[in-house]
Amino acid sequence: MASAAEQLAANMNFGAFQKATELHKRIWFTLIAMVVYRLGTYIPIPGISPAAFAEAFQGQAKGILGMFNMFSGGAVERMAIFSLNVMPYISASIIVQLLGTVYPPWEKLRKEGGEAGRKTLNQYTRYLTVILALFQSFGIAMGLQASEGLVDNPGLFFVVSTVVTLTGGTMFLMWLGEQITSRGVGNGISLIIFAGIVAVFPRYIGQAFSLARTGAMSGGALLVIALLIVAVTVAIVFMERSQRRILVQYPKRQVGNRMFGGDTSFLPLKINTAGVIPPIFASSLLLLPTTVMGFAVGGAGSNLPAWLQWLPGLTGQLQHGQPLFMLMYGALIVFFCFFYTSIVFNPEDTAENLRKYGGFMPGIRPGKRTAEYLDFVLTRLTVIGAAYITLVCLLPEALIGFYNAPFYMGGTSVLIVVSVTMDTVTQIQSHLLQHQYEGLIKKSKLRGTRGR
Template sequence: MIKTIAQAWKVAELRTKMIFTFLMLVIFRLGSCIPVPGIDRSQLANMFNANESGLFGLFDLFSGGSFSNFTIFALSITPYITASIILQLLTIAIPKLEEIAKEGTEGRKKIAQYTRYLTVVLALVQAIGYTFGLFRQVIADNSALSKIVIILTLCAGTAFLMWLGEQINEKGIGNGISLIIFAGIVDRIPRGISHTLSAYRDGTVSIVSIILFVIFALVVVVGIVLVQQGQRKIPVQYAKRVVGRKMYGGQSTHIPIKVNQAGVIPVIFAISLLQFPLTITYIWPGTSFAAWVAKWLSPSGHPGVWIYVTLDIILIIFFTYFYTAVTFNPQEVADNMKANGGFIPGIRPGRPTVEYLNKVMTRITFAGAIFLAVIAAMPTLLQQWTNLSIGFGGTSLLIAVGVALDTMKQLETQMVMRNYSGFLK
């Protein structure tokens, strides 16, 4: 990784992209320190001291600490993720949206535009809920103007993060939204280590629990790297054909099918959906619905933790298959191979090829989905078996390592493209 970064730094264009990405992430971290106006900081600290874990921890994970400090980025990029989920589901359910999505670049631009509009709407709803619900006790000035300013500030923060992520996609390296979440997670690591050491000195966490977590973290990191890099290579043979006076084809290649084709997206999607009923309980506390959710659907409830983990596993498996189906189309791959005279040895072109690719993808995706589900669920279970409470668990490591690998892969791809370009010149 270090060698790749060093080589990429020597290329002027890639160096510019890397510097731009870094500066965008710096702006994100600086914005995470700007507080929302009209908030009583002492009451805010007391509220989070009483709710250090559970849902607050999940919100704080995605916002990089902005949620607990109630800064302008307190909503984080969660509304955008939720909007993306909704649009992708509607694309399958509504034929008109499906037609737009198949229009190529212009279709993707329209879907992206709809996603932005829906993000602003969801951010507005969430900001109103926080202002009049969860954070109503920490607002210093209860006037209508003060609350309007808070709502607009939170919405503007989410819109700015969405724009920041798109700028990274366009002018930087890697996926902008994923990198924003990655930056927030990495920023929490030093504080998590400090908190754990303090808990150890106070005697609330044993050395066995810390060693158990370190071993778990190392296993997770190694497992993530192996699964993210693992792939099934399906051989493809191209028949020889004569065009004019030249002969084309005859070479052998392969189709790389990754074990985890969906990356960390299923985990992010699953957490976003599981947060929804829990968010309502914090907006309207004290209701019978809030008590029911706290008992049955909360990661800190009993027996809610087991139901939460079960739903988390089911949603991750579902979104792994769903996102893989969106990003990999066996019919399109088979048609492209057939059009170029390619075939899988032992498999007839056309429908048999599609069925074979579907079978391979279904089996290999199951392994990747189970891995993601286990890694995401284990930290919650470990916290039930030990008193260890740390700011980064399996989900955090999964997202951080996955985003780092994806970013490095994009960097290597761009380097290869430029090397080939230079060679051809």
């Protein structure tokens, strides 16, 4: 027999959506926030020559800046105020979470601080975001100024204005993402990245057809890429919805004259517990040093000192489709799969919570043995999840290297788009379900009042 929640979910229709006025407000707020974000990607920073920068960007479009441009929704090629996007915030989150596992005071805040500890760590993340954004924007400003013809009036004023503008843009997007999370639908930071990727999809699709029309890419290759995108999308949906359900039983207990418990439930463990975080974290960590190196090499040209002559070669190897880039990218994805899974799911805490409420797994002793079993199962699932994410993200890199294609509309981008879409739809369904529950509660209260 279906549960009450399943019956409510089955009865959700367009009529239920029309009655959920609170959900309407959340959706409208999210859409308006996305429009504001997209408008910011078209406002260039002051002092830049747009034509000269667009010409200079074409030489870097297939490199690491091409992926950065995709995540920012085309803001990089226009050198807009949102060019840094939320990447400094993501990098700061990585650092804070890493320190939260090795630095005792922050580890205590994460484990025992509760809501107050979480807010404190979030505040540290914001402070670190400002520092990283200042560092990256200063590197960009110096790189732009060193390149001849890109800046109208180079000097201290241009550097200061660029640093303030880019850092302010990142902080605004961080604030906007938090507002979407609390007042809109879905995860704000993920939706900002999602909007940037979706915005450049039509252009990359047009480039693919243009390459096929001019003969630079065969029609068969284009068909293979299209079929791979469909196959990858289906695989992502299948893997993201897959889970391992562990049986948990609760013994009967007597409270007064009534008997409670004796229920059976399942503990669901997703194959991909980390979600889209590993490829985003890996991309941001690769973008941070290589972007600065690219601007430094481009600005210095052939005037690099002897002890830095290796920089151009290393920068070239850290481009899309290159073996070193694929190796580092894959290694970082695997690392963050295990690292982030260990953060979001703690087997010892879960085993302790089950023991407190009397839950146990058949054939496994509560406490330490339960934690060991959960860790064993989770490790095996993470191996499968890490392999799946790595393959999905490296497949387009191999295609880029093989076909020399100037677009990145597979792997990481499809993973982010599909995962964020599924998460947002799930949250919308949760709001609809909550609205129906509230309606049932109000009706039951009215009936109880009439009965009196």
